[in-house]
Amino acid sequence: MTQPSLTTQLRRIEGAIGGLLFTRGQTGSRPTPLGHSVLSRARPIVAEMTALVTAARDAAVGAGGLRLRIGSIGSRAVTGWLGRVHARLPDTDTTIHIEVSADTLLQLLATNQLDVALVHEFDGFPLHVPAGVERRMLVAREPRFVALAAGHPAADRPVIRLPDLADEPWIVDPTADDECAALRRAFTSAGLDPRLVHVRDSTTAAELVASGEAVRPCQPTADPAPGTVLRPLHGDPLAARLFLASRPCSLPPAELDALFGDLQDAYEQLIRANPAYRAWLHRHTSPLLRVPDRPDQPERSGRPGRPPRTEPPAA
Known part of the structure; x- marks a missing residue:
């Protein structure tokens, strides 16, 4: 809205x-x-x-057929995830609900309005997980890159330090869980106090960045808007974990495993198509680098030998 x-x-x-x-x-x-x-x-x-x-x-x-209700934070993995689910479950009525707030998605799960949801949790800001909801770890540490204008003086650097952008206005979405607080904590730790600009509309935010008016944190899998570039931040002061959240009683265990495998495939496809993120993963010897760099590598499902890490339901 x-x-x-x-x-x-x-x-x-x-x-x-x-x-x-x-x-x-x-x-x-x-x-x-x-x-x-x-x-x-x-x-x-x-x-x-x-x-x-x-x-x-x-x-x-019950009268008309099967249904699957998927929720997610904003992520480029959603399109590939849905495509795999549709291909695997062609007779299922699958819906998608996108939210900025991971807390809202967890509440929708807890009240039986969603079956599964992709959520994130910023470092240092744990989510409140409702009773009966469990999470499977998708990515243990996903860094936040920074988006800036292609003509920005720092755009040619492979890695950018926070002090290099201390004088820039930073765009944040005030409705996103803990994003603003995580950014403020990172600046405070670096002894900086830049100006934060609240922008809820992603199109306006992208245009402000492209025009050189501001910079903003972004997911490493994001697609750079025209006139912008994405760069990692030195020391990765901003990071989040990605989970697939669900209620064990909502779907059979085999179907939850299959949905998690679909999501893994979709996320790993983004890695194969993103040289900057792959380079970051190489530097950090991430287990996600089990993903081949070849774009023609056949995709997998089911993940034999790679059981998903599951967190128990909240007490």
């Missing part, structure tokens, strides 16, 4: 309620006392509506 659309919708709700629900400032919006009251009463209504819709969909699926 764009910012103008969100603002318009909030104003309509406030008009219907007859009072101010949020105060708006430079750092975002906060509920007023009336807003807190409305939220506390609205949540059970929303939960009941969600349960009604879920039950109705379950009944429809």
Whole structure:
């Protein structure tokens, strides 16, 4: 949802309620006392509506066929993952739900609105995993690269140090779990205090970077926008872990294994197509380098001999 659309919708709700629900400032919006009251009463209504819709969909699926509900953070691996799932399960009604927030995806899993979800967890900022949800490790440490204009003075360097970008505005999405906090911690550790710019729209963010107005952290598998380049940061001050989260009772174990294998294949295909990320993996002797560099290497599924690492359900 764009910012103008969100603002318009909030104003309509406030008009219907007859009072101010949020105060708006430079750092975002906060509920007023009336807003807190409305939220506390609205949540059970929303939960009941969600349960009604879920039950109705379950009944429809029982009458009409199989269903698989996939959730994910924004990732280029999603397209390849879905393609593999569709090819393997052509008769299954597969849906995708993309969220910026990993916490939101975990809550959707816990409330039976999703079957599986790809989530990330920033170093130093552990996720709150709901009871009954387990995670399988996809990538133990995925670095965050930096996107900057192709004409930037630092763009020719293979690895960039944070002090080299200390005077640049950094774009962050304030709705992304802990991204802003992780970036601030990295700068504080380096003795820096750059300006952070909150931008929720990815298209606008890419254009600001390409024009040289700002830089921003990005996933190493990202596709550089026109006029931009991606570079690793020295010492990897920003990193995250990637997991496939699920509820063991939602799908048979064999199907969860197959979904995890589909996701591994999709992620490894991105590695084969990304020289900069492959170079980073070589420098860090990552186990992901079991992936051949040859783009014509046949893809695997099932991963015999490579059982996924599973974290137990949260207590």
